[in-house]
Amino acid sequence: MKNCILIYPPNSSVYAIKHQSDYLYYSEEYVVVPTGLLCLATYCKNNGDFNINILNLSYEYVTYLEELKDESRKTGNDISFDYEEYLRDVLTKYCIEYKPDLIGISGLFDHSLGHIRLISSIVRQLSKDIVVVAGGNAVTNMPREFLETDTDAVTLGHGEEPLFELMNSSDPNKYLSSSLKWATKSKPDSQHNLYTKLNDISPLRWDLIDLNAYQKLLGISKGLYNRGKSPRRIASLVSSRGCPFKCSFCAMHTVHGRTVHSVDVSRFLEEVKFLHNEYDINVLSIEDDTFNFNKKRAIEILEGIHKISNKIEVEIPSGFALQLMDEELIATLKNCGVKWQQIAIESANKEILNKVIHKPLKIEKAIEVIDLLQKYDIYVRAFFILGFPSETKEQMKETIQFMLDNRINWNGIGMLKPISGSEIREVCEDGNYIITNDSEMSTERLGSIKTEHFTPEEVDEIVYNANIKVNFVNNYDLFRGGKPEKAIIGFDNVLTRAPEHLFALYYKAVAYERMNDNEKALEYFKKANSVMQATNKWDKLVEEHGLNDLIEKGNGLNHKVDV
């Protein structure tokens, strides 16, 4: 087979795209570099003479949304669109232009099932001859469900070798029906594939995507961090695969395994240099699962990047193994241009953290890391998960209290999602806890399990209220010793996604007030006030948290407060 299209579906679920009427404004769509597909294409092209095109729908779809928004701004008309029609148009265009023999689709998330169902069915209608295959984390963990779509075959684990063999075969159907590297409808059992020679696919074939065109939109999706440097030109890279830890909510190991395999530091740095020189990249996002599994290597990489150019800002969004962090590493982060750091704490309750999540972390160590990050003036965004199967409301309260007691600039609070392939999914299945088993709902911000301790609705409410309490009403940067200008970073991130979030508008005004910028403060009090006048959905929370001065200040009266 000669011609192949590799497709990365939008990150949002089909459900989210179709059902959220205000989705276009509250868009959480991420434009991403389709790293996995670039790895596949690089391996195949390095080993054979194939034409491979990448259709990154996360980019194409957001571009399309932006065009619709522009049109709506100009005409004043509401936006309406039919996602399936949009998809059919894009796929038809690609099939006419590239005449694929093979289409490979990425299924990283449980909700990718909906996308793959739709894409494979449209491709089937366009042509009976195109071979359609899929791979990725969710495909690995739910192969049978993915085989029920119009795909011909799926692969478990890493796709480099299976895809190459398929493309190289003279008779793809015969190959698929006999190869252990692929599962098909008539042969649903197959082996797990692991590819470890990462040096052989470094550097990636960046010419297969339009990284320059992505830049405008990569900025939109990363609202929180889209500050400080202008213009930001981002690329993401993975320097290692695999993680030795066993967090019960995580499914990463089912593809990448628990042994860490990595690219040589020198090769990795060559690729960074290439991205900096050829694409003018000044923000590098390293998306390893445990970048600091080897501290010496992590420091070598950070210092190496800094040597290539001290203008490159490094971001490590997947975070670090906190238990392995120390002052030397944090000082290196600071020296090498890291401005913010995400850290995954998950729970402040020992029982949940160690016995349920199996995270080998002491909560005292998490506090030490937070304090060190603050010492080096690195913005701290900490992640927590509430609603584990045996967790009580008291234990959840302990975690919320931890957020209030510590110097965290922003808290990301989620509810447990028992994703396929994770240990906690099995616990939930065994305990009959799962009440929403629809993969389309797997990334909706809604609880999906019910236990003797809580209902999903109760967890939703606890998470929602905790967010208001810790990130707004008791924001660390506004009220607990931090810096008001840092509070604005978090509020802006919320406002990128939800421009009419009353608490973000109000507290952004308070932040300006504390910075003695009365003009800006008044502007945001006014915005908050007009949201308050337009809807009553915030009334209860406004009353509960005593935002009594809102109307007065929003009308420009007495808006200066004593600090």
Ligand code: B12
């Ligand atoms: C970066 C990342 C993201 C990025 C973007 C992904 C990207 N750039 O492609 C963003 C920010 C969008 C993201 C978001 C989320 N993520 Co994420 N993410 C990752 C992460 C850390 C790295 C992905 C990556 O680039 N890997 C490196 C490449 C080389 O591996 P790969 O993509 O898996 O590709 C290989 C194979 O899977 C396979 N393969 C992949 N596609 C295809 C296609 C074909 C045709 C074939 C043959 C093979 C194949 O071959 C590839 C090469 O070997 C992974 C963890 C991990 N290490 O994979 C989690 C991971 C994919 N994410 C996960 C989750 C849960 C999420 C979120 C739901 C988190 C949340 N609660 O919000 C959201 C979902 C998105 C949304 N709409 O809300 C889970 C998915 C598990 C699941 N069953 O759902 C993972 C596995 C982590 C985990 N905790 O277990 N994520």
Ligand code: SF4
């Ligand atoms: S440290 Fe991260 S990648 Fe490793 S098991 Fe835990 S959640 Fe998964």
